[in-house]
Amino acid sequence: MKALIDRYRDFLPMTPSTPVVSLGEGGTPLVPLPRLSERLGVRVLAKYEGMNPTGSFKDRGMTMAVSKAVEEGATAVICASTGNTSASAAAYAARAGLTVAVVIPEGKIAAGKLAQALVHGARVLSLDGSFDDALRVVRELVERHPISLVNSLNEYRIDGQRTAAFEVCDDLGDAPDALCIPVGNAGNISAYWLGFQAYREAERARRLPRLYGFQAAGAAPLVEGAPVARPETVATAIRIGNPARGEQALAAMRDSGGAVAAVTDSQILEAYAMLAREEGIFCEPASAASVAGLILRARAGDIAPGETVVCVLTGHGLKDPDTAIVNAEPVRRLPATLDAVEEAVFA
Numbered sequence: 001m002k003a004l005i006d007r008y009r010d011f012l013p014m015t016p017s018t019p020v021v022s023l024g025e026g027g028t029p030l031v032p033l034p035r036l037s038e039r040l041g042v043r044v045l046a047k048y049e050g051m052n053p054t055g056s057f058k059d060r061g062m063t064m065a066v067s068k069a070v071e072e073g074a075t076a077v078i079c080a081s082t083g084n085t086s087a088s089a090a091a092y093a094a095r096a097g098l099t100v101a102v103v104i105p106e107g108k109i110a111a112g113k114l115a116q117a118l119v120h121g122a123r124v125l126s127l128d129g130s131f132d133d134a135l136r137v138v139r140e141l142v143e144r145h146p147i148s149l150v151n152s153l154n155e156y157r158i159d160g161q162r163t164a165a166f167e168v169c170d171d172l173g174d175a176p177d178a179l180c181i182p183v184g185n186a187g188n189i190s191a192y193w194l195g196f197q198a199y200r201e202a203e204r205a206r207r208l209p210r211l212y213g214f215q216a217a218g219a220a221p222l223v224e225g226a227p228v229a230r231p232e233t234v235a236t237a238i239r240i241g242n243p244a245r246g247e248q249a250l251a252a253m254r255d256s257g258g259a260v261a262a263v264t265d266s267q268i269l270e271a272y273a274m275l276a277r278e279e280g281i282f283c284e285p286a287s288a289a290s291v292a293g294l295i296l297r298a299r300a301g302d303i304a305p306g307e308t309v310v311c312v313l314t315g316h317g318l319k320d321p322d323t324a325i326v327n328a329e330p331v332r333r334l335p336a337t338l339d340a341v342e343e344a345v346f347a
């Protein structure tokens with residue numbers, strides 16, 4: 001196993017004394033989506049970030065942030081999270097022997113993510129409030145105590161997350177024409193943009209992609225131009241009303257020639273089901289916002305025929321089994337007889 005932050009050491013703030021806290025993150029597959037490509041007349045590939053050790057892209061930033069926390073002598077880390085950051089922080093902190101506390105919005109965390117935080121031994125604190133409230137509280141807390149904040153406000157998280165852009169360029173031989181990505185707190189899209197720029201500067205890519213970011217319609221502050229007090233969406237990972245890196249993300253989209261747009265929950269769930277049924281890829285609802293958004297953009301004529309587009313599938317579908325089950329056909333109960341099963345299978 002070659003750790004991600006070793007592989008891209010030249011691009012990262014590593015020093016000779018930075019320990020490498022790794023679980024084998026990164027190196028995720030860029031999977032072609034032949035059916036969607038055919039339908040849209042463009043070449044679509046999915047960067048399947050669900051294949052990271054804890055099932056989301058958060059591991060790319062967390063390996064860097066926790067390695068740096070150890071280097072700087074921290075003994076504890078904390079984050080506010082809609083779920084995946086806490087799962088990742090809990091795993092990497094366990095690996096490094098640090099204690100970890102995660103602060104989550106009340107009742108809004110997907111079952112798989114909560115299970116991960118708990119099983120890795122995090123102290124899980126559920127607030128009577130939104131993600132934005134949780135982030136405000138932990139920001140104040142770290143002002144008072146020697147504890148490392150591993151939210152994407154932490155620059156090391158962004159440094160590590162840039163590696164996804166490096167991998168996309170390495171796999172394609174250059175940057176794609178366009179990148180479609182869900183936007184929550186807006187750290188990841190910012191990191192991709194920094195990554196693509198760094199790679200071009202280093203002459204490891206020749207061009208830059210257009211970045212298209214997608215928010216859920218019920219949680220779309222960047223589209224509406226103002227914070228959303230009560231964000232609501234089935235895509236809990238992007239249920240954020242006041243993105244910490246909103247300005248940076250808007251600049252990235254503008255400077256790259258892309259744009260931000262909203263997709264409805266029903267468009268998200270349609271893309272989610274299509275990916276699972278027609279392409280064999282199970283991602284979480286927030287991830288499917290990238291594909292729902294691509295479909296809108298392609299129909300609006302923003303993607304030229306034959307262009308190469310990468311959709312970032314940010315997290316694994318197993319994170320949120322409840323959404324999967326609620327939106328699928330019910331399981332059929334049968335008597336334990338050959339006739340009944342034969343009838344049901346071949347009907």
Ligand SMILES: *Cc1c(COP(=O)(O)O)cnc(C)c1O
Pocket residue numbers: 056057058084085152182183184185186187188189237238284286287314315316
């Ligand atoms: C964190 C997360 C996002 C949003 O990323 P930001 O950096 O907050 O914009 C999207 N999808 C999944 C699955 C996530 O875990």
